[in-house]
Each structure stands twice: as C-alpha cells, then as structure tokens.
Amino acid sequence: MGKTSKDKRDIFYRLAKEQGWRARSAFKLLQAEETFHLLDGVTRAVDLCAAPGSWSQVLSKHMYEPRSPEEREKVKIIAVDLQGMAPIDGVHQLRADITKESTAQAIIEYFEGQKAQLVVSDGAPDSTGMHDFDVYMQGELLLSALSISTFILETGGSLVAKIYRADNTSRLYLQLQRFFKDVCVFKPSASRNSSIEAFVVARQFCLPEGHTPCNLTTEWHKHPETWLVRTTGREPKPVVHVPFVAYKGDLDADRTYDLDEDYVYTEAVQKPLTAAYQDVKQKLGSTNVKYDPIIVIHDEELTKEWREEHKEPADD
Numbered sequence: 001m002g003k004t005s006k007d008k009r010d011i012f013y014r015l016a017k018e019q020g021w022r023a024r025s026a027f028k029l030l031q032a033e034e035t036f037h038l039l040d041g042v043t044r045a046v047d048l049c050a051a052p053g054s055w056s057q058v059l060s061k062h063m064y065e066p067r068s069p070e071e072r073e074k075v076k077i078i079a080v081d082l083q084g085m086a087p088i089d090g091v092h093q094l095r096a097d098i099t100k101e102s103t104a105q106a107i108i109e110y111f112e113g114q115k116a117q118l119v120v121s122d123g124a125p126d127s128t129g130m131h132d133f134d135v136y137m138q139g140e141l142l143l144s145a146l147s148i149s150t151f152i153l154e155t156g157g158s159l160v161a162k163i164y165r166a167d168n169t170s171r172l173y174l175q176l177q178r179f180f181k182d183v184c185v186f187k188p189s190a191s192r193n194s195s196i197e198a199f200v201v202a203r204q205f206c207l208p209e210g211h212t213p214c215n216l217t218t219e220w221h222k223h224p225e226t227w228l229v230r231t232t233g234r235e236p237k238p239v240v241h242v243p244f245v246a247y248k249g250d251l252d253a254d255r256t257y258d259l260d261e262d263y264v265y266t267e268a269v270q271k272p273l274t275a276a277y278q279d280v281k282q283k284l285g286s287t288n289v290k291y292d293p294i295i296v297i298h299d300e301e302l303t304k305e306w307r308e309e310h311k312e313p314a315d316d
C-alpha cells in the first residue's frame with residue numbers, strides 16, 4: 001500500500017497534516033468549539049491525556065496566539081499526559097497520571113491557587129482489541145477525568161471528554177449529571193460514524209453541597225449498594241438519556257476522497273516523542289517470552305489410577 005493511500009481514505013488525517021495539526025483529532029475539538037463556543041473568554045484550560053498535542057494546539061490557537069503579549073501573560077494552558085510531548089507555544093506541560101490526586105494538586109499549583117474554566121480530555125487507554133474490556137477501561141478513564149475535574153474546575157466551568165457509546169454508559173451520564181447542570185453527547189463529523197467514539201460536553205459545573213472531591217471509582221466501590229441513592233437522592237434508573245448533538249459538516253470521515261491534481265504528499269507534523277509500550281519494549285530487550293509447550297498425555301490407565309487415589313471417602 002502506497003503512502004498516499006491513507007491520505008485518500010482519511011480526509012481528516014490528510015487535512016491535519018496540511019493544516020499543521022499533530023493529529024486528526026484536532027478537528028473533533030474544533031468542531032465542538034464551533035458548536036458550543038466553549039473557549040469564549042477562557043484564560044485557564046487543562047488538556048488531559050494531551051499527547052501528541054493536537055488539542056493543546058487548538059487551545060493555544062484560540063486562547064494564546066490571538067492575544068497581545070500582555071494579555072498572553074494571563075493565559076494558562078496546561079497539558080497532562082503519561083507520555084512526553086514536543087513543546088507548543090503558550091502550553092505548559094506536565095508528565096503525569098490523571099488518575100492521581102497529586103496531579104490535581106500540581107495543576108492547581110500551576111494556576112497559582114485558581115481553578116480552570118475548561119477541562120478537555122481525549123484520553124484513551126491502550127486498546128487491547130477485547131471490545132468489552134476496552135469500553136470498560138475507557139469508562140474508567142472518563143470517570144478519572146471527571147474525578148480530577150471535581151478538584152480543578154471552577155463553578156460554572158465546562159468539561160469535554162471522550163466517551164464510548166456502548167452498554168453501561170448510564171452510570172457515566174448519571175455521574176456527570178451529579179456535577180454539571182447541562183450534559184449532552186456530541187458526535188463530531190471528524191469521528192467516524194462507524195466508531196462508538198463520541199464526546200460528552202458537560203457545562204455549568206457545580207460541586208454538590210457536602211461533596212468532597214475524591215476518586216469517584218473508589219467512592220463507588222466503597223459504597224456500592226447505597227451509593228446511588230445516598231449521593232444523588234435518586235432511585236437507580238436502568239437507563240439515563242442525555243441529548244445527542246451531531247456536527248453537520250461537508251466532509252465524511254468514513255469516505256474515500258480522490259487526491260486533487262495539485263496534491264503534494266505531506267509528512268506528519270510531529271511524530272510522537274515516546275511511543276506507547278516503549279518502556280515494555282526496552283525492558284523486554286533480548287528476553288524471550290516464548291515458553292516450552294506443556295504436553296498433556298491422555299492415558300486412560302493412568303487417569304483411572306489417579307481417580308482411585310483421589311476418590312472422596314463415602315459418607316456412611
């Protein structure tokens with residue numbers, strides 16, 4: 001397959017390279033911004049799970065670049081990821097795990113005690129290919145983004161986070177509705193129709209009275225049976241519905257587009273600094289993970305003998 005084939009099959013991948021975005025996902029945040037105007041007047045934003053950095057580029061383009069040098073000093077954008085990321089103008093980087101409370105403290109420290117007006121999270125765990133497990137892990141990462149938001153978001157703030165629309169999303173919607181007055185699900189046209197990926201757009205953050213920010217997964221595991229009624233005051237509902245908003249654009253992420261006559265191949269804007277699994281690869285080095293096969297011999301005589309030896313004594 002030639003190197004132009006992906007450019008034909010994925011119009012957003014091609015446009016991302018041509019327009020200088022590090023990843024095609026930039027268009028997902030751009031389309032959310034066009035629909036909800038979440039960045040209007042925002043000067044403090046957090047990009048969770050940010051590498052290689054296309055969402056941070058969008059934040060920088062909207063919040064930092066258009067401002068004068070004096071105004072830029074008030075702008076604070078912080079990008080958090082487990083992996084390293086090449087620098088972006090106006091974006092401070094923190095290499096950390098979003099599931100840790102210490103990461104929330106480091107973000108607040110960067111904001112000099114203030115809180116964020118916007119948190120975005122495009123986080124995705126490494127895919128295993130086991131659908132149910134991947135969906136579960138994605139849900140847990142969304143809960144982590146929500147948990148950390150309860151520490152770092154100011155009243156009235158917004159959260160945009162990736163969600164997989166599959167079974168069991170009700171528990172996630174319910175948690176989001178606990179903390180935000182307005183919750184909907186957004187499907188950008190840059191996200192393939194064939195994919196279960198979508199984004200929750202949660203606005204008007206408000207910490208419920210008496211709630212102390214904590215890890216919401218741990219909270220759930222500590223009080224599974226009473227948690228729902230105790231924390232929401234509502235009886236469990238099997239299905240929670242939230243409004244669905246789709247971005248209507250001209251370009252279709254699932255379609256193949258012919259290349260124009262004046263098309264010139266463009267290289268990726270920024271290759272990842274650290275590849276996923278890099279540590280594991282390094283540790284494995286020359287280690288061979290193949291084991292000798294275990295051979296099972298079925299011998300009826302031996303099996304009979306073994307059964308006799310291990311027979312349960314009769315109850316008499």
Ligand SMILES: C[S@@+](CC[C@H](N)C(=O)[O-])C[C@H]1O[C@@H](n2cnc3c(N)ncnc32)[C@H](O)[C@@H]1O
Nearest residue numbers: 049050051052053054055081082097098122124
């Ligand atoms: C799909 S990529 C994000 C792409 C990014 N929004 C962009 O536009 O370039 C998902 C990222 O989530 C990060 N991630 C996954 N789990 C994380 C965690 N617990 N803490 C921090 N980052 C995490 C991964 O390292 C990966 O870089």
